[in-house]
Amino acid sequence: MKTVVAINPGATSTKVAVYQDENLLWKEELIYESSDLEKYDKIFDQFELRLKDIEKLLDEHNITHIDTAVGRGGLIGPVQPGAILVNEPLINHLEFHPMLEHASNLGAKLAKAVSEKYGDGRAYVYDPVTVDSMKPVSRLTGLKQISRISIAHHLNMRAVARKASEDLGKDYKDLNIVVAHIGGGASASAHEHGEVIDIVSDDEMMFGANRSGGLPIKMIVPYIKEIGIDEFYKIARHKAGLVSYFGTTDLRVVQQKIEAGDEEAALVFDALCLGISKTIAALSVSINGPIDVICLTGGMARSEKLVENVAKRTGFIAPLRTYPGEFELEALALGGLRVINGEETAQILTYEDEN
Template sequence: MKQILTINPGATSTKIAMYQDTQLAWKEEITYSSQDLAKYDKIFDQFSLRLADIEEVLASHQVTKLDLAVGRGGLIGPVKSGAIKVNQSLVDHLQYHPVLEHASNLGAKLAWEISKKHGTGLALIYDPVTVDSMSPVARLTGIKGIERRSIGHHLNMRAVARKAAEKVGKSYDDANLIVVHLGGGSSASAHKHGQVIDFVSDDEIMFSAERSGGLPIKAMLPVIKEMGLDKFNQLIRKRGGLYSYFGTTDLRVVEEKIAQGDQEASLVFDALCLGISKTIAALSVSIAQPIDQICLTGGMARSNLLCKKVEERVHFIAPLAIYPGEFELEALALGGFRVLNQEEEAQELSFDA
């Protein structure tokens, strides 16, 4: 039985889990306050702290031997989906040349160091944030040199897509699926025969709990001029979406307002659902074949009202299935197991210094 440790570093937490083959043995979450992390200028400055805390959890579970450690992949630039071996080149790239500073960039080095101490030295990342198999036509915008990018919740969405394919009795490589991850930021993906051929990021079409989604450019030009780029970036990424209207990112608070007869809350909620539905419709034409299933996942997929309203708008495209929450630790473990079981081959990347 293979012992597989999975590691998912987030902004204020590190989630870890032990799997025996494909079965969960235990799961823990190490949390940090904003004050705990405020003294660290860069993400990689947190490495020693997070590693020591993981080691403490492993000691509490009397972990002595691992077959594999799998970390959440960071922002390494466009890569193929699937497993990637951790090597020094990858770690250095994530530390010194990431696309963006993000806690997930720590996943590779944490997995590698723990595997060297407790296992064979084999460590993987799986379906990193920058998985990119978009079709060439989907990349183009109306401005030459500006292209759409595939950066988002790939790990969870591909895990959900595999579950959905199994549910409809197909292999992932044979299915046509649309998956929408709904949370603080939302993204969506079109899966055609095992490839994410189109992707909607959190600055396009639908707004979310804290992101603005797509905005009318002409109307925003004077706002950008007045606010400046830094404040505008904060507005659209941290203070947009539900927060802009209600000062909260908690969808449950908005639903309570609706239950109390708040008409603005009802209208904004309907607009949220309309944006999600427009996103699904846009991705359906990228697939341009019958869709086997539409999937909603992420934290906001726990809202029965949201799922019902979206289903009312998109049911003519394909059946809707709900996968609330996220499956990232499970996805890391299952991907790692497929590599150990020789069902999948891990990529090995090298980056220019």
């Protein structure tokens, strides 16, 4: 029986789970107040704080030996999907050369430290947000100087694609699947026979709880001139979507407004569903062949009203399955388990030019 620790650091929390083989023993979330973290200038300055709390949690649950630890991958840069061995070059890259600063960049170093204390030092990250197996044709835009990049909720969406395949009694590599993750941020992916060949990120099409989605250039250029690029970025990434209309990220509040007869809420809700459906339809044509199943995941997938709306709009493409919430800890643990069981080989990244 193999014991795997999964570690998922977020902006103000660290989620930790322990699995024995495919069975969850327990999972907990360590919560931090913003004031607790503001004193740290850089994300990696939080390492000792978070590690100490993880170790305390493991000790409280009487964890004395593990076979491996798996952390969230962070913004590594373009990599193939699957497991990546945690080594010093990878940790160094995430600390000093990440694509963006984000708490998930700590996942590799935390997993390595936990594995060194409780196991044999083997640690991995799995399906980072920068997984990139996009087809070349999907990278091009209408402006030569700008190419599309693959940043999305890959960890959760690949986990959901695997779950849908299992539910259909088929192999992931035999199916064509479109997955939409809808929450605070929103992204979607096209899976062609086990490869993520195209994605839609949260600045391209559908809007989410606090993200703008795609915006018309002719309208946003004057707006940026008016408020400035820094302020626009804050709004588009944190104060847009449902927040811009109703001051909340909670879809349940919007649905309550609809039930009370609020016509604007009904219209915005319908536009949200339309954006999700357009995204699914767009990704469907990236896949060579018929779509076997469409999957909705993320927090908003808990809304029966939203699921019904999207299913009605996309029914001509494929049947819809829902996987509400997220499965990131499970995906990390099972990914690590496949590696130590010899079912999957981990990538090894060296970053020799950064030494």
